[in-house]
Amino acid sequence: MTGSESGFIELDGVEKVFEVRRKTGFMKRERRQVRAVDSISFRVASGEMVGYIGPNGAGKSTTIKMLTGILTPSAGRVRVAGIDPSRDRIRLAHRIGVVFGQRTTLWWDLPLIDSYRLMHRMYRIPDARYRENLDRLVELLGLADLLDVPVRQLSLGQRMRGDIAAALLHDPEVLYLDEPTIGLDVVSKAKVREFLRELNAERGTTVLLTTHDLQDIEQLCKRVMVIDHGRLMYDGPLTGLHEAGESERTLVVDLERELPPIEAPAPARVVRVDGPRQWLAFPAAESAAPLVAGIAARYPLVDLSVREPDIEAVIAKMLHPREEKPGDTSRDAPGQAAGNTPGDAPNPPERATT
């Protein structure tokens, strides 16, 4: 059963085109094609934990639905654990687990435990294994006090944990998560992330994670894929994303006293001064060491820290390199390119040195 290729996810030139009909007037309908997924190819090795991100409508959920067999690709080839999902959906179901954060797979009116009992039978999980998995998941996800509560009475975070357990009762080799932290508070998010990290590390479960919370990705995934308008825009290490997006890190230095802006070698430059504290932006891909050494040699340095770039800004810049949003000046200074704000510096650079 567990051949050498099991756990692999393979997509080759996969497309999904939806036919949509729109009412354009009285008795008038227009047929239109939506290319939700546009010749996507990638491969995920067994045991990997990969982030699959992109803006609304990018095609993420459509991809996941093709990986489960819910949707059939319009073109291309999909294999999950060597299985063609749309042809062999039932057989594949025993090997994969799915969590759609926006919807529950649990029975709404039944106590949580009843959903698990139903899955025990549906998936024909051997009794001993079911017991063992249930005990483990109940403990790890803190579900003990919730088992007798009807699903509709669970809070969002409780229900999500319940859904994650449901997806894993049958020991799937692959887990697809479509926005598993949506609407969760910080503590619940941390619990879910911790659980996923352990699942991946200890059981080697392959995880494909779709989320709009980029902290999920930063804390869990070494590799990330960015999709936009159905196309794969980036596939590589999370760190490389910063280079692709030409992002900048921020060096924050505390000087002994208030001084004119530090003269740093380009492209490093001071973007903000506040009393003895100065903020310098420099390319994220470069080491901070020479910059720090140069400053330390010429200025009375008391303390320093480096701030990582905001990954959301990096992605925005990557997807819309030249786009400036004239109407969206709520966060950025006028005239400043979206996504160019270094770190969390609240002051626009124009005012930095005044």
Ligand SMILES: Nc1ncnc2c1ncn2[C@@H]1O[C@H](COP(=O)(O)OP(=O)(O)OP(=O)(O)O)[C@@H](O)[C@H]1O
């Ligand atoms: N069943 C469908 N029929 C027609 N169009 C669809 C269908 N499902 C999705 N689409 C369209 O395909 C595109 C991709 O949708 P998809 O749900 O995959 O996006 P997504 O990346 O998951 O977005 P979000 O972040 O909002 O969840 C959208 O334009 C959407 O309107």
Ligand SMILES: [Mg+2]
């Ligand atoms: Mg979606």
